[in-house]
Amino acid sequence: MDERILKRYPKDVGLRDGGKVRLRPLKEEDLEKLYEFFLTSVTEDDHMLLRDNVKDYYVLEKWCKNIDCDRVFPIVAEAGDGRIIGNATLHKREFGWSRAVAKIRVVTCSECRGMGLGTAMIRELLDVARLIGVEKVMAEALSSQKGAMDALEKLGFQKAACIPGLASDYMGHSHDLCIFIYTVNPEWDAF
Numbered sequence: 001m002d003e004r005i006l007k008r009y010p011k012d013v014g015l016r017d018g019g020k021v022r023l024r025p026l027k028e029e030d031l032e033k034l035y036e037f038f039l040t041s042v043t044e045d046d047h048m049l050l051r052d053n054v055k056d057y058y059v060l061e062k063w064c065k066n067i068d069c070d071r072v073f074p075i076v077a078e079a080g081d082g083r084i085i086g087n088a089t090l091h092k093r094e095f096g097w098s099r100a101v102a103k104i105r106v107v108t109c110s111e112c113r114g115m116g117l118g119t120a121m122i123r124e125l126l127d128v129a130r131l132i133g134v135e136k137v138m139a140e141a142l143s144s145q146k147g148a149m150d151a152l153e154k155l156g157f158q159k160a161a162c163i164p165g166l167a168s169d170y171m172g173h174s175h176d177l178c179i180f181i182y183t184v185n186p187e188w189d190a191f
């Protein structure tokens with residue numbers, strides 16, 4: 001990963017309640033803390049709608065043991081007591097038609113929603129995207145994830161498509177899948 005990006009961390013950001021969290025790249029030793037985060041801080045509703053089974057230790061072990069920041073750049077938000085309270089990733093492809101497109105995923109702990117953490121983490125990954133020359137950032141949200149859709153739109157993502165009933169949760173209910181696109185402005189100074 002580009003030195004300019006790694007030099008950004010750790011990065012402290014303020015939350016709406018006056019608290020502070022530290023953003024930094026995920027590291028292999030975070031496995032237990034990341035597992036704890038997904039196990040205790042993400043509600044069943046969110047969990048059911050996420051793409052991966054993040055309550056499966058082996059899924060997280062694979063993430064932590066195979067960190068390749070040029071392919072998937074993962075950041076975590078760490079609270080003052082060392083707990084992980086947010087996880088966000090920027091997924092990039094090396095070749096093919098989508099090499100100028102990255103995909104973003106973010107989850108914050110259910111008790112700290114509405115404090116500005118999700119916004120801070122998405123903003124951070126949009127800056128990283130700009131620095132590595134990404135032109136468009138894509139995000140997916142289900143129509144039932146109102147918080148996610150609002151958060152993305154407020155940050156300047158445009159809803160590009162909504163595919164009715166494409167997604168189904170673990171209970172067998174179907175949901176519309178919405179695709180959001182953010183156009184990166186290469187002129188902005190991300191430092």
Ligand SMILES: CC(C)(COP(=O)(O)OP(=O)(O)OC[C@H]1O[C@@H](n2cnc3c(N)ncnc32)[C@H](O)[C@@H]1OP(=O)(O)O)[C@@H](O)C(=O)NCCC(=O)NCCS
Nearest residue numbers: 105106107108113114115116117118119145147148150151
């Ligand atoms: C989407 C998500 C990351 C937002 O995280 P967050 O920490 O609440 O983010 P913020 O505090 O910055 O809030 C951003 C916006 O989300 C919306 N939001 C936050 N909490 C909300 C709540 N409890 N109810 C409804 N909307 C809410 C608001 O529009 C808010 O904007 P505002 O602060 O200007 O009012 C979080 O809801 C989440 O982890 N959801 C589950 C996973 C997911 O859906 N990921 C999206 C796929 S990319």
